[in-house]
Amino acid sequence: MITRMAEEQRLSGAVAGGGLVWLAGQVADDASLDAEGQTADILAQIDALLAEAGTDKRALLSVTVVLADIRDAPAMNRAWDAWMDPAAKPARMTIQAALVDPRWKVEITGVALAPG
Template identity: 40%
Template sequence: MSRILRTEPNPILSKAVEYHGFVFTQGIVARNLDADMKAQTADVLSQLDELLERHGTDNTRILQAQIWLKNIDDRAILNELWTAWLPEGQAPARACVQAVLADPRMAVEIMLVTTK
């Protein structure tokens, strides 16, 4: 039986779950929720870099991304940073929707599925 590795688990969720060469992240939000959309997105992408590195992978190995925006009109800002962050030709399957997030100050939340 393959081992399931859980990163920073708590009673509700784990920051990431690794299984059989796949890494599933939690939804990542900015640390500073008072920042604007651009700063929140940059922080989320930075946190994802750190989390993927911790699991021995990176943004060239993303299979799927799920993105929730407080305001879908912010999609252009997200896409500007997203495309700069992704290596050329490495875009994953992706969904991006407007949603009511857990805290009204949250502008963006991103969850990834990657492989090692």
């Protein structure tokens, strides 16, 4: 069975199936925030999507963080470090790329285990 959450016109915010939850690229609801604030906003969205799927951040297997400007990595990492459970760190990659909306500084996607 496949479950789609937070469906929008072109995508689902998350899709669960086969024991996994795939997160779409999440961006901040408030694009006026700095990179640290946008990251915190996104991580709260990820918490909500994972909760809807019946899991949480401790089940994250891998995460990709996309920064519009790699110089924002320290600010993003401050929010990440405050949020992440140090006993359950996922594999993570951070890259720089242009984002669709120039106001966005951060986009995060990932894969988590779903409840069995």
